[in-house]
Amino acid sequence: MNTDEYANRLFIIFTGPAGSGKSTLTASFGRWLEEAFNYKVTYVNLDPGCEYLPYKPDFDIRSMFTCRDIMIREKIGPNAAMIRASELMLEKIDEIINQIARVSGEIVVVDTPGQMEVFIFHESGPEVIKRLSQMGRVISVFILDAKFARRAADLVVARLMGLSATLRLEIPTIIVLNKSDICSRSDIDKLLIDVDYLSEVLMKEGDGVISDMAAMLTDAISSMSGAIRIVKVSALKMIGFPELYDLIHEAFCTCGDLT
Ligand SMILES: Nc1nc2c(ncn2[C@@H]2O[C@H](COP(=O)(O)OP(=O)(O)O)[C@@H](O)[C@H]2O)c(=O)[nH]1
Ligand SMILES: [Mg+2]
Secondary structure (H helix, E strand, C coil): CCCHHHCCCEEEEEECCCCCCHHHHHHHHHHHHHHHHCCCEEEEECCCCCCCCCCCCCEEHHHCCCHHHHHHHHCCCHHHHHHHHHHHHHHCHHHHHHHHHHHCCCEEEEECCCCHHHHHCCCHHHHHHHHHHCCCEEEEEEEEEHHHCCCHHHHHHHHHHHHHHHHHHCCCEEEEEECHHHCCCCCHHHHHHCHHHHHHHHHHHCCHHHHHHHHHHHHHHHHHHCCCCCEECECCCCECHHHHHHHHHHHHCCCCCCC
16 A cells, blocks of 8 residues: 555665675765755665675664574574575564664665575565555666676676566666776776667677677567666766666656655
8 A cells, every 4th residue: 555655755775786886875875865855865774694884774684683693593604594584584574664664764775685686586575675665666776786797798687687676576677887986898888878789799799609699688678678778876986876866766757856
């Protein structure tokens, strides 16, 4: 139920592979929204495995359980502990959602577990998203690490990952290329916006079979998700945030500001 009280609330969920910059972007994009627009931003940490956060969370899953405690208590390794934590997230979903509801302002930035698969491909992520959708609009920002965007084929893989996140979470998803401050490709802008150019480079860079496959995937992704625009950001240097803001805005087709 999407009541009037919640109609204007926006949850921005940061997802992406380990180390791509979810926590850093949660912190810096949240701060930018506060400074540029005076929004009241709420910070939510759903990563029970992190040791350090670059923001002060209003809700922190670690107040309920941590991977470290689970490892010690259940005598298991870090990967099994992450999976166990994901199960616990599901078991305690009512309490988690109630606590998030209690602290949430108009914009809520949500940091997710370091290992994206335990959030996106297990039950907990989609369930959390479903419950948040009852309290406002939800969008996910899928983060790709520029360190792994050296070849055109990597961008195709990124789009596929973004698409699988969309399919799993069933919410609008924006793909960002983070760490643009250390991106080594000079034609990255063109690769991100021009699908024909991307196909051309794929042909040149890969060997026959691989580049054919990548080109076919590019066509398929384009027809499935329309004109895909990947925005280039740097969470560390706060670059590309107005463009990211515009994309979030466009995803909801609203006028005026985000709320
Ligand atoms: N150069 C650069 N480093 C970044 C950027 N964003 C994050 N990092 C670094 O990447 C590492 C992982 O970032 P983190 O936010 O913890 O990733 P997470 O695992 O996805 O939450 C940290 O050392 C960050 O300082 C960026 O825009 N540029
Ligand atoms: Mg993190």
